[in-house]
Each structure stands twice: as structure tokens, then as C-alpha cells.
Amino acid sequence: MDMIRDIPLPKPDIRSTEDMRSVLYNAADAEEDRPLYFMYRALSKNEDDAEWLISHKIRYDITEIPPGEIGGEYVKTKGHYHPDAPDGFGYPELYQVLSGSAHYLLQKKDLSEFILVCALAGDFVLIPPGYGHVTINPADETLIMANLVSDNFSSEYQFYEDMHGAAWYETEEGWIKNPAYDKVLELKVLERPKEYPEYGIIRGRNIYGLIGTDYLEFLNKPSLLNGNRKFF
Numbered sequence: 441m442d443m444i445r446d447i448p449l450p451k452p453d454i455r456s457t458e459d460m461r462s463v464l465y466n467a468a469d470a471e472e473d474r475p476l477y478f479m480y481r482a483l484s485k486n487e488d489d490a491e492w493l494i495s496h497k498i499r500y501d502i503t504e505i506p507p508g509e510i511g512g513e514y515v516k517t518k519g520h521y522h523p524d525a526p527d528g529f530g531y532p533e534l535y536q537v538l539s540g541s542a543h544y545l546l547q548k549k550d551l552s553e554f555i556l557v558c559a560l561a562g563d564f565v566l567i568p569p570g571y572g573h574v575t576i577n578p579a580d581e582t583l584i585m586a587n588l589v590s591d592n593f594s595s596e597y598q599f600y601e602d603m604h605g606a607a608w609y610e611t612e613e614g615w616i617k618n619p620a621y622d623k624v625l626e627l628k629v630l631e632r633p634k635e636y637p638e639y640g641i642i643r644g645r646n647i648y649g650l651i652g653t654d655y656l657e658f659l660n661k662p663s664l665l666n667g668n669r670k671f672f
């Protein structure tokens with residue numbers, strides 16, 4: 441069995457070209473079906489952590505995105521929104537890049553904001569309530585990222601599928617606006633993600649070490665992230 445940072449990896453869920461066709465910049469030029477990225481879900485290092493995660497309804501996942509392009513676009517995740525939690529705010533998610541580098545492309549549900557967060561190994565990226573997200577591997581090495589997220593919901597893919605992806609595509613030729621969006625605001629670029637020490641989110645700290653702490657309460661109670669604060 442493969443391991444990443446002392447964590448045994450089960451068989452991954454795989455997203456292939458066919459799973460991604462509806463959200464690609466250039467689906468017509470996407471070649472034959474092939475695996476694009478690998479999702480290892482509900483991981484833990486030991487029984488105690490597994491029990492804590494289950495009883496707190498939190499999942500620790502690892503995603504591996506090999507380098508490459510598809511129809512001229514860098515390999516990316518499909519993209520989705522999260523529904524609202526019972527407190528009325530969207531479920532957030534916390535990522536950390538374990539190796540490689542990543543571009544997190546966020547867009548608000550009401551399409552009032554489009555954000556690009558560039559992240560390197562050790563960086564945390566918080567997906568705040570109400571933002572859809574896509575992760576792109578823009579580099580020539582494999583991107584490995586971990587995430588902590590509530591296990592109380594299913595991701596919503598319909599909007600991204602209907603719109604043929606996010607508002608922007610990252611291609612070998614640069615950024616291209618998705619014509620399916622009537623009006624697209626410019627991309628606001630963060631060269632490195634913000635830290636949130638009040639939630640234990642400090643660059644370089646090991647994301648796995650947040651398991652078992654009170655810091656993660658916001659994953660199931662997003663209102664703890666100060667409700668409508670401005671994140672970007």
C-alpha cells in the first residue's frame with residue numbers, strides 16, 4: 441500500500457477525461473479517456489484520529505494531480521460549490537499544499553468576485569463560505585494537497601457543468617475568460633495565501649496536526665469564521 445507522510449492510502453477515486461469533459465476549455469481537443477487526478481478520501485494515521493474525525497464529522501483527504509495539459513489547459517479539479525450549513529453559511533474547506541505548487545481559482549456564488557490564490561508547499565488555503573473552487577496544477581511536477589472538510593454534505597457540480605467550468609481557464613497561452621459567463625470581473629490575484637492564526641492556520645504547520653483540536657470547529661459551524669467578514 442502506498443503511503444504519504446505516514447498515512448496509508450486506500451484505493452483512490454479517479455477523475456478521468458470523460459468525467460471532466462463538461463468543464464474543459466477545449467473539450468473537442470481533449471484526447472482519449474485517461475486518468476487525470478486521484479482522490480484519497482477519509483484518511484487517518486491511527487484509530488484514535490479516525491474516531492475523532494468520524495465523531496466530529498470531518499474528513500481528511502489527499503488529492504494528487506500529476507502535471508500535464510488537456511486540450512491546452514493545465515490539469516485541474518472539476519470544480520464545485522458547497523451547500524449552506526445549518527447556521528446559514530456555506531461549508532468552508534481547508535487545504536494545504538504538501539508538495540508541488542497550486543493555483544486555487546475561487547468564485548463567489550453570486551459571481552461578484554473571482555480570486556486566484558497561488559500556493560506552494562506548506563501553504564494553507566482556506567475556501568471561505570460561499571466560494572466555489574477549482575485547483576489547477578500549473579507546474580511540471582506532481583501537486584499533492586491535503587484537505588480537511590465537513591463530512592456533512594455533498595459537493596454541488598451542476599453550476600460548473602452548466603457553465604463549462606469556472607469563469608477563467610488557465611491555458612498554456614495564459615488566462616482565458618470563459619465565454620459562457622455574461623460578465624466576468626477581473627481575477628484578483630493573491631501571490632501567497634493569507635494566514636489565519638486564530639484558526640490555527642499558519643504557513644508551514646502540518647495540517648494533520650489540526651486533527652483533534654478545537655480549531656476545526658468552523659468546518660461544521662462556518663458562522664464561527666465571523667459570518668460575513670471579507671476574506672480577500
Ligand SMILES: O=P(O)(O)OC[C@H]1O[C@H](O)[C@H](O)[C@@H](O)[C@@H]1O
Nearest residue numbers: 479501503517518519520587589
Ligand atoms: O470534487 P472535485 O471538484 O473534483 O475536487 C476534488 C476535491 O474535492 C473536495 O475538495 C474533496 O474533499 C477533495 O478530496 C477532492 O480532491
